Structures are given as C-alpha cells and as structure tokens.
C-alpha cells in the first residue's frame with residue numbers, strides 16, 4: 292500500500308503525490324518551505340524514530356514537536372519552529388526520545404523492587420485537578436497543575452529553550468530566575484504542562500511562597516506528594532526512599548523564600564537519579580547542579596521607530612496589554628491615536644507582565660494617554676482589582692516589598708541608596724555615591740553583585 296505520511300530517512304524527505312514518489316534533501320530551502328506548509332512527518336534513522344507534528348499558536352508561528360510511543364507511554368520533545376528543524380536537530384531529538392523510551396523499557400521489564408516501591412508510595416496529591424488530557428485513566432499523566440485561566444503571551448522561544456534544557460539528561464535542576472512579576476511561575480506552569488507525558492511518575496507543583504522557614508521545604512514537598520510518614524523517619528529519608536527511582540518532575544515555586552534550604556536539593560538529586568527539579572526564584576541558588584535560565588521581560592517595540600498600530604501587537608508586551616485591556620473593556624483596540632501611549636506604557640513598565648496586567652486593568656476607567664501620565668506615580672496606580680491574586684502580587688508595591696524584606700540590612704541600605712539611579716547608572720557612579728555616604732567600595736561591589744543575583748538590579 293502506498294505510504295501517505297511523508298518520511299524523512301537518511302537525510303532525505305520522501306513524499307508521495309498520488310502514486311508518485313518525490314525526494315528532497317533535508318536542510319535545503321525546499322525543505323524549510325515544505326515545513327511551513329505541512330503538519331506532520333515521520334522521522335526514521337539509526338538513532339531512533341518518531342512522528343513530528345506541528346502545533347499552531349495563536350499569536351506567533353507554529354512549533355514542531357516530536358512524539359514517540361513506547362510500552363503505552365508517550366514521550367515527546369520540542370523540535371522548534373520550522374526554521375529550527377535541521378537534520379542535526381532531528382537526529383539529536385531522535386536520540387533523546389530513544390533514551391527516554393529505553394528507560395521506560397527498563398521499567399516495564401518488571402523490576403520487582405521498583406514495582407513494590409511503586410505500590411507502596413504512588414504519590415496522590417490531595418488537590419489533583421481534573422485537567423488530565425488523555426482520556427484513558429491508565430495513561431493519564433499524574434499531576435496537580437491547575438488549569439491557567441488566562442492566555443500565555445509571547446514566550447514561545449523561552450518555553451522551547453527551557454524545555455530543551457530540562458529534557459537533557461545531564462540537566463537535573465533548572466532555575467528560572469528573574470525579577471518580581473516577570474513571569475517565572477507562569478512559564479514554569481507552561482513547561483510543566485507541556486512535559487507531562489515525559490514524566491510517567493508525575494509532575495507536581497510545590498508552592499513555597501507561603502513558607503517563612505527553610506526547615507519546612509521537605510515537609511511541604513512530602514505533603515504535596517501526599518507521602519505518608521512511617522516509623523518516625525525524617526522527611527529527608529522519606530523523600531529519598533520514595534523518589535529514588537521515580538521519573539518525576541517537581542516544580543519548586545518561589546525558592547528565594549527558602550534559599551538556605553538549597554543544599555537539600557543537591558542531596559535529593561544525588562539520591563534520586565531520575566528526579567528533575569524546575570525551580571522558580573528571584574535569586575540564583577548557587578548549586579553545582581544548577582542550570583540557570585534568566586527570564587527576560589516581554590518584548591518591547593522601539594519607541595523611536597514605532598511601527599504602525601496594527602504591527603505593534605506583534606510585540607509580546609503590547610499584545611499582553613491589549614489582551615488584558617480587552618478583558619475589562621471588550622471594545623478596546625489599538626488605534627493611531629492611542630498606539631504610542633500603549634507602547635510607552637509597556638516600555639515604562641519595563642515589559643514586566645505583572646505591571647502590564649495591573650496597568651491594563653485600569654483601561655476601563657482611564658484612557659491610555661491618562662494612564663501614561665499617571666504612571667509617574669507608578670506604584671500607586673498599579674493596584675489590582677482582581678481578588679484571586681495573591682496579596683504579594685496585588686500591588687507592585689507589595690511585590691517589590693516582598694523582595695526587599697528578603698534582603699539583609701546592608702543590602703536593604705544599598706538598595707535604598709541605589710534608588711537615586713532611576714534610569715540606571717555605572718558601577719563607578721554607584722560606588723562614588725555610596726563612598727561619599729561612607730560605604731566601602733568593595734562592599735558596594737559585593738552588594739551590587741548580590742542585588743543582581745537577587746534580580747533587583749539589572
């Protein structure tokens with residue numbers, strides 16, 4: 292029977308137009324043009340095989356993903372946008388998926404200890420929410436990820452890059468770092484949801500924001516996984532024993548809050564060879580196993596060469612403003628009269644999603660022009676009218692306050708002194724000001740480095 296799905300084999304694309312076979316070489320302009328037009332193909336090589344599918348996105352180009360099913364488990368990996376799909380990329384993803392399948396083969400071969408352990412400690416979080424996407428109960432991914440109530444804007448490249456990193460076997464701990472409200476948690480949710488099928492033992496989100504005490508971290512993880520304590524063992528022992536062979540992804544959110552607990556993560560990773568950690572933190576953890584993923588703000592237009600109003604929404608910051616403004620004022624549109632004010636608002640807010648959301652929520656009472664004029668009182672204007680937002684994110688002032696309270700006293704002093712550099716300043720200028728105020732130059736350098744680590748300075 293004639294094959295209908297196009298196949299890539301030995302660097303050649305083979306497709307059938309009616310009964311006629313056509314061949315093209317991968318990596319040529321014809322290949323990339325063809326990728327733009329189609330939605331699936333099979334990849335076959337010595338390294339491994341998979342099915343590639345294109346997934347459309349609302350506001351930016353589509354993405355390719357690779358899927359391979361083995362022993363009832365679906366493994367998947369990002370390929371990227373059409374122009375990223377080189378032969379080298381296809382081969383490396385094929386190798387990655389083979390590796391993931393081989394691991395699930397080993398599991399399926401019936402390791403008695405593993406089965407016994409699985410039977411005793413299958414995690415069952417209390418708040419598993421019915422968002423599981425696969426219909427059959429046996430293959431439904433285990434997770435406690437809540438559905439997101441608003442759209443994710445921009446971030447396709449960050450999402451793909453972070454997922455590729457996390458899927459690499461040697462990357463066990465990925466920390467998404469960045470300032471308050473830049474979108475770390477939001478991106479982590481997206482990544483965790485995308486990768487559900489890659490972690491057969493589950494993907495669990497652990498909210499560390501309410502903790503005040505680093506000693507509570509392991510307890511909180513154990514509670515999220517609904518692990519039961521047995522015979523007075525410590526949570527460390529319990530977690531290590533329970534997660535030892537689990538292919539599990541833990542998302543640890545707001546780790547800056549419990550930063551001194553960071554070394555415990557190293558111990559956990561050393562004991563649990565298949566465990567992966569995706570951490571969000573305003574502050575770098577400084578662990579050897581850590582791979583940092585600094586998250587930039589959303590893309591902004593260039594105010595000096597402002598594109599036409601209909602092209603402005605291509606910039607993620609403007610797109611987010613527009614979408615959130617339309618949520619409170621359905622008829623809101625970018626026009627030639629308001630486009631430059633909207634672009635300037637987003638720029639004044641440094642492309643920070645939290646600030647943009649807070650500002651856009653005011654569009655039902657203020658025009659963009661008036662909102663822009665009021666932004667000189669930025670902290671007062673940016674107050675959320677939404678009730679289901681955590682107190683620390685209800686105003687921009689609270690959000691900054693939360694970071695400030697986590698600083699030690701000398702860092703708080705330096706941060707207060709740096710507030711004179713509203714538009715930014717050189718290290719020399721900062722040193723000069725601080726030295727005149729009686730701070731030693733080396734301490735300034737240390738302090739600036741530390742504030743940068745904590746995402747309070749750029």
Ligand SMILES: Nc1ncnc2c1ncn2[C@@H]1O[C@H](COP(=O)(O)OP(=O)(O)OP(=O)(O)O)[C@@H](O)[C@H]1O
Nearest residue numbers: 442443444446470471472473474475476477644645
């Ligand atoms: N790319 C995005 N598209 C749409 N909304 C976003 C995006 N990024 C962030 N947001 C929204 O902006 C707000 C702040 O994002 P988020 O809570 O992820 O920030 P954060 O970096 O985790 O902040 P914090 O350091 O306070 O924990 C949230 O309401 C979130 O839904």
Ligand SMILES: [Mg+2]
Nearest residue numbers: 475476545571
């Ligand atoms: Mg967060």
